[in-house]
Amino acid sequence: MSGKVPLEKIDDYTWRIPQYKPGMRVPGMVFANRELLEKMQTDRTLGQCVNVAHLPGIYKYSITLPDGHEGYGFPIGGVAATDYNEGVISPGGVGYDINCGVRLVTTNLSEQDIRPKLAQLANAIFQNVPCGLGSRRKDFRVSVHDLERLVVEGVHWAIDHGLGWSEDIKHHEEQGCMKNANPDKVSTTAKNRGLTQIGTLGSGNHFLEIQKVDEIYDERAAKSFGIEHEGQVTIMIHCGSRGFGHQICSDYLRVMERAVQKYKIALPDRELACAPGNTKEAEDYYQAMACAVNYAFVNRQTIMHWVRESFKHVFREDPERFGLNLVYDVAHNIAKIETHMVNGERRKVWVHRKGATRAFPPGHPDIPAELGSQCSYLEVWGQALGFLWVQRKPCR
């Protein structure tokens, strides 16, 4: 089916899908090189990009970023903004792993400093951070009361419980705490699944790696983020909201399937189940999703804490001695209410990002001041698009 999706070349890495189907409200915009594009033509990726273009209230484009591939409803790499009132919010535009994301931690060590202790360190981390399908912590389980606090307070909860340093907070998207989180909108099943999984990695493409800086492209930018030299050791953590977010997604997909009937929404694919933005169903999903967003922030924060503890154990020194500063924690599966200029007017929109990291426009407060007000960080795809600033997720 997707073999028939027409593509217009904009440049070597940008392809436009015209509104060739009567139901398409906007064109598609696909960012891919030849090789990736060819792969997309063998599966449902482009067809899913076209399906997203049918969503009520969608603005400007249905976007697919590298490395776009098949997902549930939206393709992974899918980005769409829909009108807050006239549009819809769709859990398929976020995915099952709500606030799957990545954080980078720097150290002041070089490869040669760490090499002799590497095996020991890897073992310590392996002990301290459970991984794999269904991984749980027996040593650290939160009560239902704690869970309900942490999904509202986000990283603040972790810091208050000794699971990090206060300066970590400002190095998170949303300062590690999404507002509107409401645990009353989360099922007991989801809460129960969440109790034993704080500080666990999970499986699939989730990872915790000890890395070294291979090459610095922009010295000034790198320095402001604490990347000083090639060979510097860093740590990267990629994971999400575990069974908690997964359960919330499946619970609300059911709610949204009913909403599609109730509000008589025409959709090309039932995996795009959604609700009009100004309904209770939309509000409930958003409040529950925000809980999973905060859960995932706390999960990555807690994992980082146990990495710091592992350094302390292996080197028998305070972790501060090794730097171990958080550069940034960023989500790539999330929906947010944002205001953007669209075709010259201020619009409140639902931004769906699935496998798409936010990048910062010039002047964004999260850009280190020393980089100057004209600097944008990460690749600003948005300049081509007019109002959305997005970046491809880190690929593996």
Place this chain on the structure above:
DNA sequence: ATGTAC
């Protein structure tokens, strides 16, 4: 991605 499976 995820205890699984409408």
